[in-house]
Amino acid sequence: MVPLADKEIFDEDDFSGESRVYINRDVLSAHYIPETLLHRDKEIEKIKRVLIPALRNQRPNNLFIYGKTGVGKTCCVKYLMEKIDAQKKNVKMIYTNCRIYNSQYKIIQKIAETISPELSKQGLQISHMYEEILKWINENETILIAVLDEVDMIKDLNELMYTLIRANDELKKGAVSVVGITNNAMFQRKLDPRSKSSLCETEIVFHTYDALQLAEILDQRAKIGIKTNMITDSAIKLNAAIAAAESGDARYALKLLLKACDIVDERGIGIIDEHEIEIARKSVDEDIAIEIINTLPQQQQMVLYAAAMLNIGGGKYAKLDGKIDDGALMSGELYEKYCSACEKYHFKPRSARWYRQYLSDLEMLGLITMVESGAGVRGHTRFIKMTYPAHIIKEIIEKIYGA
DNA sequence: CCTCCACAGGAAGCGCAGGAGT
C-alpha cells in the first residue's frame, strides 16, 4: 500500500479540469450579487431615494426594511452599498450581520474596528470606542450609515439606537444613520416608542416573489453560471414552483438549483431536468435542518430532541378531545421530557424560565412554531409544533451525542 | 363571580470569564 503522504490526494484534473456543468458555480450562491437585480426596481428606487441625501452630505433618514427571508432585502442594500462606495463621497456604509454581532457592544466594536484597526482589541470600554468613532466622523465629515441586518437579533437594541441617535446631537460635522433589516414582523413590539419612531423614520416592505419571478431569477443566474443546454426550461419552472410554494424564498430556490447542478456534475452524465430537481429537494431540506441544528447551543438541541422524541413516542397531547393538531406539544409536558433528555446525556437541565427562552429562540430560528392554547385547555399554555420531521431531527442529534 | 391552573415573560441579581489598568 502506498503511504498517504506519497500519494497525490488531488489529481491535476481537480484543479484545471473544466466542470461539465458550471461556467461559474459562485453565481448560483445566494451571496452573489448580479449586475441587474430582477423584480426589485421599485424597492431599489425607494432605498435610493432615502439614501440620496448622504451624497449631498446630509443625514439620510433612518430606514427600516421588512420582508420574509430570501426576498432580496440584503441583496438590494448590498447592491446599493457598492454603487455608493463607487461614488467615493464621504459616505461610509458599514454592514453588520446581527446574528453574529448581536449586542450594542459588538456592533460599536465592529464599527470602531472598521474605521480604525487599532480599535480592534477586545475589552475596550464602549464609551472609549464611541468617542473614537465620533472623532473620526467629525474629522472626516463623514455620513456613517450602519446597516444592521437581522436587526431583531440585537439584545439591547433600545440602548444601541439611543447611542446612535445621541451621536447626531454631539456631532458638529458628519452624521450617523441606521438601516435596519429584518424578517421578523413581531419584533417592532419589543422596541420602546422612542427607538421605534427613530428606526422606523421610513419603512420599506419587500414582498415575496411569485413563481414567475423566481423562474426569471433562476433563469438569469443559470445563463451566467451554467453552460448552455445543461438545464431544461421545465426544470427551472419546477424549481421556481417548489420555492414559491414553500415561501417565495429566492435563497431556497437557488440552493435547490445549486444542489441539482452538483448532482449532475458529480454524476458526470445527463442534464438537469425535473427529476434532478426532485432529488435535490429532499437533500436540500435535510441539509438546511442539519446546518441549523449543528450550530445550535447544546441546551437548545436538547429541547428540540425532546420535542422530536415526544412526537415519535406519541404523547398524551394529541388526544385532547381531538381539537388539537396531531403533533402539537404542550410546553409543560415538553419541559419534563427535556429534563429527562438532559439526564440521558448527562447534562444539567436548565430552569423552566430559561427553557422558555430556548423555546422562543427556536421559534425565531423557524425550527418550531408556537400557538397560544386558547379555549378547550385548562390554564394558559402554548402548543409547540415542529417545522421539520421529527425523525430527521432525532437522527441528526443522535448523530452528535449518540443514541 | 372568585379561585385555581399552567404557564408567559420581565426584573434583579449572581458567579464566572476575560481583558484593562496599575
Next chain:
DNA sequence: ACTCCTGCGCTTCCTGTGGAGG
C-alpha cells in the same frame, strides 16, 4: 499579581394572563 470592569448565561422571584371549575 492584583483589582476593577464588563459581558454573558443562568437562576430566583414575581406579576400578568386567559380559560376551567366550583
